[in-house]
Amino acid sequence: xxxxxxxxxxxxxxxxxxxxxxxxxxxxxxxxxxxxxxxxxxxxxxxxxxxxxxxxxxxxxxxxxxxxxxxxxxxxxxxxxxxxxxxxxxxxxxxxxxxxxxxxxxxxxxxxxxxxxxxxxxxxxxxxxxxxxxxxxxxxxxxxxxxxxxxxxxxxxxxxxxxxxxxxxxxxxxxxxxxxxxxxxxxxxxxxxxxxxxxxxxxxxxxxxxxxxxxxxxxxxxxxxxxxxxxxxxxx
Numbered sequence: 190x191x192x193x194x195x196x197x198x199x200x201x202x203x204x205x206x207x208x209x210x211x212x213x214x215x216x217x218x219x220x221x222x223x224x225x226x227x228x229x230x231x232x233x234x235x236x237x238x239x240x241x242x243x244x245x246x247x248x249x250x251x252x253x254x255x256x257x258x259x260x261x262x263x264x265x266x267x268x269x270x271x272x273x274x275x276x277x278x279x280x281x282x283x284x285x286x287x288x289x290x291x292x293x294x295x296x297x298x299x300x301x302x303x304x305x306x307x308x309x310x311x312x313x314x315x316x317x318x319x320x321x322x323x324x325x326x327x328x329x330x331x332x333x334x335x336x337x338x339x340x341x342x343x344x345x346x347x348x349x350x351x352x353x354x355x356x357x358x359x360x361x362x363x364x365x366x367x368x369x370x371x372x373x374x375x376x377x378x379x380x381x382x383x384x385x386x387x388x389x390x391x392x393x394x395x396x397x398x399x400x401x402x403x404x405x406x407x408x409x410x411x412x413x414x415x416x417x418x419x420x421x422x423x424x425x
Contacts, residue, residue, distance in 0.1 A: 204242050207232055212253045216293035220250050250297075251309050257294035258313040261287055265324040273396050274372060274405025276328055281349075281368040288353045289364065296357065299350055321346045329392065337386040341378040348374060373409040 198206065210231045214223045225246055229236045243249040264283040267276050288295050298314060325342045326334060334342070349371055356367055376396070382389035400406045 207239060207242055207249065208252055211249045212297055213293050215250060215253060215297035253294065253297050254310040254313050257291065257298040258317045261298065262317050262320045265321050267328070269328060272400045272404050273328060274400055277372045277375060278368060278405055281371055284349065285353065285364055285368055288357065292357055296354065299354060318346055335386065335388045337382040337389050338392060341382045345375045345378055372405055376406050376409055
């Protein structure tokens with residue numbers, strides 16, 4: 190991002206410009222490889238002027254991460270109404286809205302957390318993951334999950350992050366299909382846990398009982414049934 194002709198900006202406008210420039214640069218390469226000189230050049234200002242607004246690169250990176258983390262956290266909020274599958278599908282839609290519309294910020298948030306060495310940035314990333322975990326427990330109606338359910342939820346959050354980052358590199362799978370696949374993957378993780386743990390089994394039974402036949406998880410059952418009965422599996 191270059192500004193072309195240099196012009197005067199107010200304090201807040203200049204800060205916002207530097208944050209936008211840094212966000213783009215941090216998403217293009219590891220933040221540790223981005224220098225203040227590169228940020229200054231892309232913004233069309235001098236190196237000393239960057240330091241006038243931010244003490245250093247780490248503080249600028251922290252601000253990029255803080256903003257991305259705050260917005261992403263808000264995407265997980267969803268009323269506890271209706272079948273779980275439909276709720277999670279809405280959450281995934283908002284999650285991918287963020288990924289799609291703010292790809293540089295998302296990549297800077299998740300790919301560069303350890304590159305700059307900022308403990309505060311890493312703490313913000315962990316805070317987003319914890320918020321996602323807490324929201325999932327809320328939707329499951331659980332406050333103190335056993336280790337297998339906790340593992341399934343955290344594994345799914347990590348899978349969603351990795352899937353989104355991989356999708357950004359080419360976007361080869363239609364977004365709506367990927368959102369549905371991730372919701373189905375969550376149920377699959379719970380189902381595997383249920384094979385080993387009665388608490389998880391009871392949770393899966395409760396989810397299935399509350400899910401309409403033509404709902405999100407009903408669709409998963411139909412796809413698996415077709416696959417198991419020798420169908421083409423084209424929908425998988």
